[in-house]
Amino acid sequence: MNQLELICALPKAELHVHIEGTFEPELMFAIAQRNQIDIPYQSVEEVKQAYNFHNLQSFLDIYYAGAQVLVHEQDFYDLAWAYFEKCVEDRVVHTEMFFDPQTHTERGVAFATVINGLQRACDDAQTKLGISSNLIMCFLRHLSEDAAFATLEQALPYKDQIIAVGLDSSEVGHPPSKFERVFAKAREAGFLVVAHAGEEGPAEYVWEALDLLKVNRIDHGVRSEEDPVLMQRLIAEKMPLTVCPLSNLKLCVVDDMAQHNIRRLLQQGVKVTVNSDDPSYFGGYMNDNFVAISQALDLSNAELKQLAVNSFEASFISAEEKQKWIEQIQALG
Ligand code: HPA
Ligand code: ZN
Numbered sequence: 001m002n003q004l005e006l007i008c009a010l011p012k013a014e015l016h017v018h019i020e021g022t023f024e025p026e027l028m029f030a031i032a033q034r035n036q037i038d039i040p041y042q043s044v045e046e047v048k049q050a051y052n053f054h055n056l057q058s059f060l061d062i063y064y065a066g067a068q069v070l071v072h073e074q075d076f077y078d079l080a081w082a083y084f085e086k087c088v089e090d091r092v093v094h095t096e097m098f099f100d101p102q103t104h105t106e107r108g109v110a111f112a113t114v115i116n117g118l119q120r121a122c123d124d125a126q127t128k129l130g131i132s133s134n135l136i137m138c139f140l141r142h143l144s145e146d147a148a149f150a151t152l153e154q155a156l157p158y159k160d161q162i163i164a165v166g167l168d169s170s171e172v173g174h175p176p177s178k179f180e181r182v183f184a185k186a187r188e189a190g191f192l193v194v195a196h197a198g199e200e201g202p203a204e205y206v207w208e209a210l211d212l213l214k215v216n217r218i219d220h221g222v223r224s225e226e227d228p229v230l231m232q233r234l235i236a237e238k239m240p241l242t243v244c245p246l247s248n249l250k251l252c253v254v255d256d257m258a259q260h261n262i263r264r265l266l267q268q269g270v271k272v273t274v275n276s277d278d279p280s281y282f283g284g285y286m287n288d289n290f291v292a293i294s295q296a297l298d299l300s301n302a303e304l305k306q307l308a309v310n311s312f313e314a315s316f317i318s319a320e321e322k323q324k325w326i327e328q329i330q331a332l333g
Contacts, residue, residue: 001333006301007290009332011325013094013311014087014275014286016219016242018138018168019076019118020067020100021278022083031078032069039069051281054252056200057170059281067103076117084125084133086279090286093325094317096134098166101151102143111154119161134163134316136194139182141167141174148182156189163316164192166219167209171201176208183213192216192316194242199253203227210239217242217314222253224270225261235269240314244277245293246284257296266303273311305329 001009025047032039041047053059070076080097087095097118104114118135125131137155139148155162165186167179176183176195183193197209199220206224209215210233221241224230234241243262248254254261265272274293279285284292290307293299299307312325 001301003294003299003301003304004291006304006332007287007294008091010290010304010308011091011093011328012286012308013096013273013315013317013325014092015096015217015240015273015311015315016098016244016275016277017083017095018063018098018100018278019080019083020070020103021063021282022086022280023066023070023079024082024280027078027082028066028069031075035069035071035075037069037071040065053250053281056251059251059278060169063278063281064103067100068107070104071109071113073113073117073120076114077121080118080121081124084121084129084131086285087125087131088129092131092286094132094312094315094321096136096163096316098136098138098168100138100140100168101154102140102147105151105154111151111158115158115161132317132321135161136164136166137162138166138168139179140169141178141196142170145178145182148179149185152182152186152189159190162191164194164216166193167195167197167213168219171196171199171205175201175205176213180212187214194219196220198223199248200251203230206230206234210237216240216316220244220248220253222248222261222265225265231268231270234271238271240271240273240310241265242275242314243272244275244282245289246279246282247277249292250282257292260293260297262293263297263299263303266306271310271314272307273314274307301333305332 025044122133194217195209196219197205203226217240219242312322
């Protein structure tokens with residue numbers, strides 16, 4: 001099997017995808033129209049031209065603006081369903097997706113509207129497409145600790161539908177320590193925890209996510225390589241990093257895919273996984289990310305398989321489910 005055939009054939013779990021970041025311009029236009037909301041673009045082409053960001057903040061400004069057209073439960077359903085259809089194409093058989101309730105509740109959309117729409121899509125994905133999924137609720141780190149506590153409170157009635165809490169948005173200047181108490185309360189309530197760290201922020205933020213937030217996974221974490229002691233800790237603890245290659249390229253975390261450190265991290269024994277982050281904005285879904293690194297870094301079939309194995313090992317599914325998928329991967333050529 002050549003690399004492309006293998007990438008297409010591998011079952012994969014996606015562990016780092018923001019559902020609001022899967023919002024394709026065509027669907028954005030359709031939903032804006034039916035909700036009679038003005039967006040500052042005349043055409044799909046104009047939307048795409050606006051995607052010329054080169055750091056996290058310039059991306060986030062456009063990403064939050066796009067999410068403003070989501071109002072009704074059906075909008076959230078349609079958004080998630082469109083993503084599940086991409087999962088089918090890419091043989092993503094399990095996904096743990098982030099949603100940002102504060103982006104919506106801040107403009108008067110009820111928490112229930114957001115989660116009910118997403119949950120209905122997740123249920124349909126299981127029954128109609130055979131794709132399993134979990135929801136991870138992210139706190140926006142540029143907002144206050146109080147706002148995060150209030151969001152956690154709103155999530156408690158939906159505890160059974162939310163597997164974990166996470167931390168996203170503008171990283172630099174908003175270290176994990178800002179949310180230490182919120183995460184302690186979330187863990188007490190029984191949520192698993194993840195956090196974006198070491199994307200634009202320094203390795204120090206990864207230490208904080210581990211020591212203060214007590215995360216089960218690090219999202220991004222690519223800057224951990226700057227700290228050899230941290231690297232040893234990640235390897236020893238088998239701490240997963242959910243790496244997003246096309247995102248890193250688009251937001252200039254790396255200058256060139258050939259310089260991406262995912263292969264070095266893998267070779268050193270870090271449990272790295274491949275993910276799309278915000279695929280509508282960053283130029284591709286799961287398999288596009290696999291193809292980009294495979295070509296730029298000349299990955300072997302064994303390395304591609306290891307990345308797929310890691311995605312299940314790092315996921316929150318049962319040991320039996322993990323074993324089932326890993327056996328399927330190992331049986332491939
Ligand atoms: N980083 C931080 N916050 C985000 C991202 C990201 O890549 N995507 C959506 N919110
Ligand atoms: Zn992200």
